[in-house]
Structures are given as structure tokens and as C-alpha cells.
Amino acid sequence: MDRQDWAVYVPATRAVGPQVIRACEPFPPRLSTMPSQPFDRSTALQNLENTEFDMVVVGGGITGAGVALDAASRGLRVALLERDDFASGTSSKSSKLIHGGLRYLQQGDVRLVYQALRERKRLRRNAPHLVHVLPFMIPILTKDGVVSRKIARALGSAMWMYDLTGGWRIGRLHRRLKADKAFAHLPTMPRQKLASAYLYYDAEADDARLVVSVLRTAADNGATIANRCEVVTIDSPSRTSHVVTARDTITGATLRITTRSVVNASGVWADDVRALDENSHPDTIRPAKGVHLTVPWEKVRNDIAVVIPVPRDRRSLFVVPWIAKEDGTYQYTYIGTTDTDYKGPVNDPQCTRDDIEYVLAALNASVTTDVTFEDVSGVWSGLRPLVKMDDTSAKAGRTADLSRRHRVFTSDNGVVTVTGGKLTTYREMAEDAVNEACELLNVKTKSRTRRLSLRGASGKRARSTHADRHLDGRFGSDSSIVKQLISQNPTLGEPLVPGLPYLRAEAVFAVTHEMATSIDDIMTRRTRSRLLDRKACVAATPALADLVGPLLSWTPEQRATNIAFFLDECAREDAAAQVTEQEFIDSHKDTK
Numbered sequence: 001m002d003r004q005d006w007a008v009y010v011p012a013t014r015a016v017g018p019q020v021i022r023a024c025e026p027f028p029p030r031l032s033t034m035p036s037q038p039f040d041r042s043t044a045l046q047n048l049e050n051t052e053f054d055m056v057v058v059g060g061g062i063t064g065a066g067v068a069l070d071a072a073s074r075g076l077r078v079a080l081l082e083r084d085d086f087a088s089g090t091s092s093k094s095s096k097l098i099h100g101g102l103r104y105l106q107q108g109d110v111r112l113v114y115q116a117l118r119e120r121k122r123l124r125r126n127a128p129h130l131v132h133v134l135p136f137m138i139p140i141l142t143k144d145g146v147v148s149r150k151i152a153r154a155l156g157s158a159m160w161m162y163d164l165t166g167g168w169r170i171g172r173l174h175r176r177l178k179a180d181k182a183f184a185h186l187p188t189m190p191r192q193k194l195a196s197a198y199l200y201y202d203a204e205a206d207d208a209r210l211v212v213s214v215l216r217t218a219a220d221n222g223a224t225i226a227n228r229c230e231v232v233t234i235d236s237p238s239r240t241s242h243v244v245t246a247r248d249t250i251t252g253a254t255l256r257i258t259t260r261s262v263v264n265a266s267g268v269w270a271d272d273v274r275a276l277d278e279n280s281h282p283d284t285i286r287p288a289k290g291v292h293l294t295v296p297w298e299k300v301r302n303d304i305a306v307v308i309p310v311p312r313d314r315r316s317l318f319v320v321p322w323i324a325k326e327d328g329t330y331q332y333t334y335i336g337t338t339d340t341d342y343k344g345p346v347n348d349p350q351c352t353r354d355d356i357e358y359v360l361a362a363l364n365a366s367v368t369t370d371v372t373f374e375d376v377s378g379v380w381s382g383l384r385p386l387v388k389m390d391d392t393s394a395k396a397g398r399t400a401d402l403s404r405r406h407r408v409f410t411s412d413n414g415v416v417t418v419t420g421g422k423l424t425t426y427r428e429m430a431e432d433a434v435n436e437a438c439e440l441l442n443v444k445t446k447s448r449t450r451r452l453s454l455r456g457a458s459g460k461r462a463r464s465t466h467a468d469r470h471l472d473g474r475f476g477s478d479s480s481i482v483k484q485l486i487s488q489n490p491t492l493g494e495p496l497v498p499g500l501p502y503l504r505a506e507a508v509f510a511v512t513h514e515m516a517t518s519i520d521d522i523m524t525r526r527t528r529s530r531l532l533d534r535k536a537c538v539a540a541t542p543a544l545a546d547l548v549g550p551l552l553s554w555t556p557e558q559r560a561t562n563i564a565f566f567l568d569e570c571a572r573e574d575a576a577a578q579v580t581e582q583e584f585i586d587s588h589k590d591t592k
């Protein structure tokens with residue numbers, strides 16, 4: 001980037017509360033790339049107070065991660081603050097699909113689907129280790145079934161539209177399958193009901209791993225990244241000069257960070273963060289809850305993803321095989337998602353008995369194996385940060401019908417907020433938000449992320465054995481570091497949770513390379529153990545604490561607190577599954 005690309009910015013000295021901010025220097029000449037930063041929390045905390053940033057990003061979900069990467073790769077000095085763990089909000093609780101969304105096409109949102117399918121292609125190119133092609137089947141049932149032939153014809157047209165809108169970018173077009181072929185993909189279906197099926201292709205990615213990979217790539221491009229730092233105040237002496245105060249939620253220390261711009265990427269909490277800046281709560285977000293259940297694969301035996309209808313509802317659910325085994329079968333299948341208006345505590349969405357009954361009823365209407373409550377080994381529940389369209393749509397209509405498009409908004413004080421959107425479209429959302437911030441700063445730059453490989457994508461990737469493929473699909477070329485840990489200490493090659501595919505070395509890597517600071521970080525997001533089998537995780541918790549406690553320098557009290565926190569999270573998840581949605585909301589009446 002040339003020096004003349006940067007506008008000279010010389011504000012006067014101003015008072016902010018009791019403190020005085022020194023006048024910002026003119027923008028110094030930037031290198032085309034900033035020196036890379038270690039992905040290490042204590043170094044990040046030091047940087048936060050010692051650096052004058054061009055941008056502070058609030059929120060470490062996929063949107064914030066994308067913004068940090070986009071801005072850092074343009075050469076801006078960026079800090080990202082996440083109050084909990086990376087992806088601990090919605091970004092670890094999605095359906096894990098990198099897709100256009102056939103449903104949005106049926107709702108007439110062609111632009112959204114076109115953009116998402118274009119982003120799907122970019123993500124497959126930039127993160128081939130994390131984003132994998134996933135075939136989908138939509139069964140067509142006979143007259144007595146749930147979907148009529150008329151609907152089947154309409155579906156055929158929708159499939160062509162999907163291909164034309166960008167589905168073709170994956171290199172394969174949709175096909176019609178005869179009943180026998182369709183049955184082979186889901187042999188637990190009632191064969192007599194099956195008329196035929198459509199087969200099409202989308203992609204999948206482990207959402208929480210994608211977030212960590214984007215964040216590590218941002219750090220490689222010079223961004224300072226810290227989790228467990230909650231933004232508590234934003235003061236704005238001018239539209240291009242801000243002081244952000246954050247609380248280190250581990251030590252309780254206060255951090256004071258100066259920056260030329262702020263991007264609020266805090267998902268369903270976006271209004272709360274806007275309130276720090278605007279002094280009133282704008283009430284623009286309408287959270288919509290979605291849950292998923294995990295059951296043993298043997299109960300479903302689908303070898304590809306299947307879209308099943310929900311009887312007496314206009315929705316359908318995805319039934320996705322998960323954790324491939326060496327023999328080509330799978331260990332689990334997950335089913336989701338619901339899409340309901342959410343009235344409960346935003347910090348604690350849970351999967352209730354109502355949710356489980358809804359999903360199981362839909363599944364059991366499509367398979368003959370009678371999947372029961374007792375078969376459910378894991379659940380997750382997340383909130384879509386949907387943007388209210390206007391006053392009318394805020395009060396009426398189903399959340400499923402609200403647009404998944406994103407919005408970028410700049411406050412009078414110059415704080416940029418980016419909300420809405422999808423996991424799939426995070427890069428484009430980030431580009432738009434950073435463009436907006438750059439316009440405010442009068443900086444002429446262009447996004448560089450369209451062809452920017454994510455961490456682990458380049459370099460040597462081993463994929464010859466099943467174990468190689470497991471590590472490659474999670475770390476890409478960084479799996480060599482995990483393997484090195486195992487060669488130094490073979491006990492790290494043992495399972496982290498008996499029966500699950502993750503290795504003890506992955507927990508060590510999570511602490512040393514991915515800023516995991518708790519048992520929950522490792523069980524729930526760095527690995528997906530809790531989503532697969534909660535009970536097995538509970539049993540494996542003390543052993544995990546013994547493994548990572550010394551790395552995190554835990555005292556005996558900290559070890560006990562960490563174990564108690566995770567077990568409490570699991571117990572609350574268990575308890576929520578026993579009560580109705582209303583009982584759950586009533587029990588949280590006084591919590592936000």
C-alpha cells in the first residue's frame with residue numbers, strides 16, 4: 001500500500017471523561033502487510049494497551065473474525081475482543097452448512113442465494129481442509145406421504161433454479177434418483193412411501209473450527225486477538241477516535257484501548273453493544289432459536305445429508321451424517337434445525353423438551369427405526385441474529401421468513417455495526433463492514449480476502465490414512481504440529497473422550513496454539529465432543545483437567561472451578577431437555 005493511499009489525520013486533543021486522549025498522530029506509512037502476531041492471549045493483552053489501533057472489532061464469532069482478517073490483511077492495525085470464547089455465541093451452533101439455502105430461493109431471495117453460492121466457492125478454494133462437499137437428497141414421497149407429486153414438480157424447478165443461481169459452481173448439477181437408489185442412501189425410510197428423490201450438492205464445515213482458523217489467519221496478518229475480554233464502554237470523542245474499555249473476565253483487570261474505528265460484530269448482542277455507544281437500546285435484533293440433536297448413526301444410516309419434511313409445518317430439517325469411520329459408515333447423525341421466535345435469556349438458549357419432541361417427531365415420520373429421547377446423545381441450541389425489517393415485521397410473521405441478508409449501520413459517533421447474514425457469507429459481510437470503516441477513516445483500500453488462504457490450507461497436507469484425514473480435516477497443514485506432539489509423547493495419541501475421534505494431543509494444541517482456556521472451550525468448540533456425546537464428556541472431564549491444568553497453570557481451586565463450570569453446563573443442558581419451552585422461560589424470568 002502506498003503512503004498516499006492514507007489520508008493524514010490530525011485531530012485536536014480532547015477530553016474523554018476524566019482522561020485526556022493524546023491527539024492521534026498522522027497515519028504512519030503502512031507496510032503492505034503487518035508483522036504477524038502470535039496467537040497468544042498474554043501477548044495480546046500487552047499489545048492491547050500499548051498500541052494505537054486503526055480498528056477494534058467487538059465479538060469473536062465468524063463475523064468479527066472475518067472483519068479482523070479483512071482489515072488486517074489490508075494493512076490496518078486491528079484488535080479483536082471476544083468476551084467469552086471464540087465462536088461461543090451463534091457461530092458454534094449452526095447447522096454447519098456452507099450453502100446457498102434452497103429455502104431462501106423458494107422465498108424469492110435470489111440475490112442472497114447467488115451471493116452465498118459465490119462465497120461457498122471462495123471458501124472451498126481458500127479453506128479446502130475445512131470446507132467439504134456434501135451431497136444432499138430430497139426424497140419425494142408418494143401420495144399418502146407428506147410431499148405431493150405437485151410439490152415434487154415444483155421442487156424440480158427449484159433445483160434447476162438453484163443450479164443456475166450458482167449451484168453449478170461446485171462442479172456438479174442436481175439429478176433425479178430412482179426410488180431404489182434413494183432408498184440406498186437412507187435405508188431406514190419406509191420403502192413403500194418413496195417415489196424418487198432429488199440429489200444435489202452443497203458443502204459443510206465445522207463452524208467453530210472455521211472461526212478459529214479465520215482468527216489465526218488474522219493474527220498471521222498482524223491482528224491482535226484476545227478472548228475473555230468483554231467490551232464494557234465505548235467513548236467517542238470524534239467519529240475517528242474512540243476509547244474502548246474492556247474487562248479481562250479471567251483476572252477482572254480493566255483494559256483501555258485507543259482506536260480510530262470500532263466495528264461491532266456481536267451478533268444477537270449487537271444492540272447491547274450499540275447501547276454502549278448510543279446510550280439507548282435500539283432494539284433491532286429479533287433472535288430466532290434453532291436446535292440440533294445428535295443420535296447414533298445406526299438409528300438413521302444415511303450416507304449423505306437428507307432433507308426431510310416436518311409434518312403439518314412448512315419447514316424441513318437436515319439429517320446429516322457426522323464423523324466418518326474407516327469403513328465408510330458414520331458414528332453419528334445430527335438433525336436440525338428448528339426456527340422459532342425466542343423470548344428467553346439471550347445468554348442461555350437451551351434445547352427444551354418441546355424442541356426435542358418436534359425434531360424427533362419429524363425424524364420418526366421419515367424413518368422406521370423409532371428414534372427416542374434416550375437415543376439423543378448431544379444437543380445444541382443457537383440464536384440467529386436476524387435483523388427486524390420494520391415495525392410490522394418485527395411484531396408479526398415467522399422468523400423463518402425473515403431475510404438472512406446482512407446490514408451495515410454507522411452510528412452518529414462513527415461506530416460501525418454489522419449484523420444478520422450467515423456463516424457462509426461472513427467474508428462478504430466483513431468486506432462491506434471494513435469498507436464502511438475505511439470510508440469513515442478516509443482510507444482507500446480494497447479487500448484482499450477473496451483469494452486469501454486460511455491457516456492450514458497451504459503447506460504439506462497428509463491425507464493417506466484415516467487418522468491423517470481426521471487431523472487434516474481439522475487443522476490442515478498444522479496437523480504436523482499435532483503429530484509432532486504425539487511422537488514426543490505417545491500417550492497424547494490416545495482418545496480425549498473414549499469412543500470419540502479426538503486425541504489428547506488436540507487438547508494440548510488447543511491450549512498452546514488456539515487460546516483455549518477452559519474445559520468447555522476444548523470439549524465444546526476446539527473439539528465437538530459435547531455436541532456428540534455429553535455423557536461421555538462428563539466422565540472424561542477429570543482426565544482432561546489433569547492434562548491441560550498444568551499447561552494453564554491452574555491452582556487446585558482453579559481446576560475445581562473449571563470442572564464444576566463444565567459439569568454445571570452439562571447438567572443445565574440435561575435439565576432444559578426435561579422441561580417445556582415455557583417452563584424454561586419462566587424459570588429465567590429475571591435473567592436477561
Ligand SMILES: Cc1cc2nc3c(=O)[nH]c(=O)nc-3n(C[C@H](O)[C@H](O)[C@H](O)COP(=O)(O)OP(=O)(O)OC[C@H]3O[C@@H](n4cnc5c(N)ncnc54)[C@H](O)[C@@H]3O)c2cc1C
Binds near residue numbers: 269289422
Ligand atoms: C440454528 C442455526 C443454524 C444455522 N445454520 C447455518 C448454516 O448452516 N449455514 C450458514 O451459513 N449459517 C447458518 N446460521 C447462521 C450463522 O450461524 C450466523 O449468522 C453466524 O454464526 C453469526 O455469527 P456472528 O459472529 O454474527 O455472531 P456470534 O457467533 O454470536 O458472535 C458474536 C460474538 O460477540 C461476542 N460479544 C457479545 N458482546 C460482547 C462484548 N460486549 N464484548 C466482546 N464480545 C462480545 C459474543 O460472545 C459472541 O461470541 C445458523 C444459525 C443458527 C442459529
